[in-house]
Amino acid sequence: MRVRVALVLVLSAVGFGQGVLTPKPGSCRRMVVEGEVAAGRGYEKIIGGGLKVGLEPIAEGWAVRVVPAVGPRDPHDSAELATPPYRSLSPLIVSTGLGFRAQDAVGWNPRRFRYAATPAAHAALQRLYDKVTTAKDPSPADDAELGRLVAAAPEATLEILDAGLIPGTADQVESANAVAVHFTTTAHRIDQPADGKGTPLGKLEWIRFRFSLDVPPGMVPASGIKLVPGSCSIL
Template identity: 40%
Template sequence: MVFYISLTSWGQNQQCKVSTFEGEVSYGQTYRHAINRNLELVLDPLPSGWLLRVLPIGKPRPQLDYAELATPPYQSVTPLAVSTDFSFRAQDAIAWNPRNFHFVAASDAFNRLMMAYNNYIGAQDSVSRRSAEGRLTSLVQQTQSGELRILDARIVAGTADQAGLAAMVASHLSETAHSVVATHGEPISPLGRITWFRFRISLWLPEKDTGNTVFCR
């Protein structure tokens, strides 16, 4: 079963609001929630867990989605992955809580960010790379903010020692409600598995869905 509760409250900027919704997702399941008339937040199932994405509604999936592009580092440990990737055990993944991320809420901002990213990865020398990196960093700093908070979880705990990268961010296991489920005779993997979790997501959004870029923190 998947459900959500939508709430809205005002932020400090009168052009902005905080949209908050709650839901739950089981292993292998997809969760979707419309952000505005053009975008939706998706918890995309992976063999290792889920990846939080922000995607255009009714359009082809871009090379990098609207959250992935706005939440560096790229191809590395990311708050968008509620998963056992990068040697995170299941208990480490839910102990990274809450998770802060960024996203773009308008196509014009996404196109500018995508162009800056392509210029950065395509730079041929150190000077142009530094310039492209500065432009990319500046645009990322202007993106919208989001928070994912895990409210409860069920896990098959991993047996491996905690990895160094996990230890840097996964510090709230004792404060995250969770239960360890039985494997019914199945072998327990070193990293374990998240079988279900319930969450609250907050997004700082423009108050009016005009299609123009308004930056909310």
């Protein structure tokens, strides 16, 4: 199966909901959420716009999720749909999977992603995601439209502020070498395995983190969410 995504830079205003909304000068803001999570446990925080952001526990670490604050969630969440490449190495997965050692997972820092901010944006991305990832030869038009929607989605980052880990003993794989470049400059604590025997990939024990998410036009942040000036990445 061949999955291609053309990341098209959109230089016109992007509509959210029913109308076209353009940020006013000085109106760009970012939501900031900080927390700490231990292995096997999750974290979530309502951010507004009917959404919550969080870290979902998976077998070897955590997955970044942006999902509805209430009610059922779709198989693919709003961050996954807006953050290619799909079904591949992803900044949304903080884990020792795909050959990444614990120190590599921490060293990929910060991690940048996007998210669908409205049900309409989510549905549009889902429709094109389904077409592009299931077609044997996705059409250039579908590729371009998916790229346009991805480029229009609000930007966000996950920054690891501190971490506790048991390092892996294996050599670094090539894919990790390309992205895991900030381990030595990220605060961390090295722990030793209880039995004194290391493993090839090691273990992530806990992380302290900060999410920063663009506030798209029309979204009302949840009460108590910290807001800071943003960079107006939404055109």
